[in-house]
Amino acid sequence: MQSTSQFVNIAGYKFVTFDDAAEKRGEFRALCAQLELKGTILLTPEGINLFLAGTRAAIDQFLVWLRSDGRFVDFHVKESTSAEQPFTKLLVKLKREIITMKMPLIKPEQGRAPFIEPKTLKRWLDCGHDDAGRPVVMIETRNAFEVDVGTFKNTIDYRISKFSEFPEVIAAHKNELEGKTLVTFCTGGIRCEKAAIHMQNIGFDSVYQLDGGILQYFEDVGGDHYDGECFVFDYRTALNPKLEPTATTQCFACRAVVTPREQLAPEYVPGKSCPHCCKAGAVPSDSAP
Template identity: 60%
Template sequence: MIEVLNIAAYKFVAIEDGHELRERILHKALELDLRGTVLLAGEGINLFVAGAPEAIGEFLAMLRADPRFADLEVKESWSLTQPFRRMLVKLKREIIRMDHPAIQPAAGRAPGVEPRTLKRWLDQGHDDDGKPVVMLDTRNAFEVDYGTFDNAIDWRITKFTEFPGALQAHLDELKDKRVVSFCTGGIRCEKAAILMHEQGLPDVLQLEGGILKYFEEVGGAHYSGDCFVFDGREALAPDLSARRNGISARAPEDPDIAIKQ
């Protein structure tokens, strides 16, 4: 029987009370016997948390009572066992490290494309303006090796801080193309899309909700393989079931690693 509800969510929003917010979130999560990782930074919140469905509902109600998180969108999946060993709430400089301080998603995000629209474009081979669609994977190389969109561009980066340099090296290849950046849950491709717009690529969109939202809404169409996740499930199939069991050696439960989306 499936008992554990896993949620992934992030939001870029100004947070000035990180220490107080950290204590409030940690206290509630421990009270509800939840496990996972929450990162807080001046730019927003990023979380992967798992537990009993009723406890997750109460945890989300607490978060959404804060006006900053009232519209927090959550991606859900289920597992037979708890995929995390402990509950961590950390204060960080960035909720996803890019080392590019000029990128401030809370000040304005790049346009996005919904999963169902993207599937239709991929079905027909072009967007609604007739422009070919190019998929750009913003994840680390080993994640891509678990699965990715068919014919996606993969620059074989080993960490997200390498993305700005890779973009500079390949900028001319993306000009005059409809580029859709994607990642696991949306956070990396959101920063990537903003950077690409700033680098003079106006036709860049981010996949709303990332691969996990795409799986949730349309399944695995135009996607080959699984989606690596940074917890004990290791990877999720397009039906959001865990493909493997046990903690992967590639997925240590470190808050800087286990929270990528």
């Protein structure tokens, strides 16, 4: 019988000057191919971001190699396990930013915004205020389709379609957020780290980022104060607060998230169509690969 933890999945990032990313790309690609790792690695001048999966031995060997570079000696990853390989191929990409915000003055390497650990955030949310008595407001930094899979209760969601929209929309709502303690969050910490720095830069006086994002919150405290699941960018689509894959999936044709209830609709044909693309009038069910 195949082990239910055959594959180790890791996710991690670090903001650090990485001006030889292009030169290192071949080394990353060669080692991962040798170790039969699959997933995506983003190499940028501001650091790296990766999602990889493979055997325990292969993942450990990769991390030893990565951390042998002084810039990544403290590279932290979040781990989960799966019975299946969650990625179909290996991609090592060169990008301008780890996550596109189009705000070149934001340099997390030079200093993070204050962060809040999941256990402290849970205590604040239990109380309804922070340690100074200020009301706590959760601020989404993810795209709308991710939010629809699950989010913190009573969160502010500006329904952005891409992260580069966040600076403008948060500035437009600055006045209504005065006097509150704001906590930005995202899946794993990258977007909320940049978002919190930007908010500090434009004058928000009490803003934190959720350290490690939703996935770290799930790992440390579970699903308290959270509704639904957490969207992830691999075949699992969504994880529950126990970090287990759920029945939620994505439509191959239109990439919409399809809930278990929606999968019961006649329009849902795995790999071809779903209620979302049928409603939009774009049903490629006969021609989709």
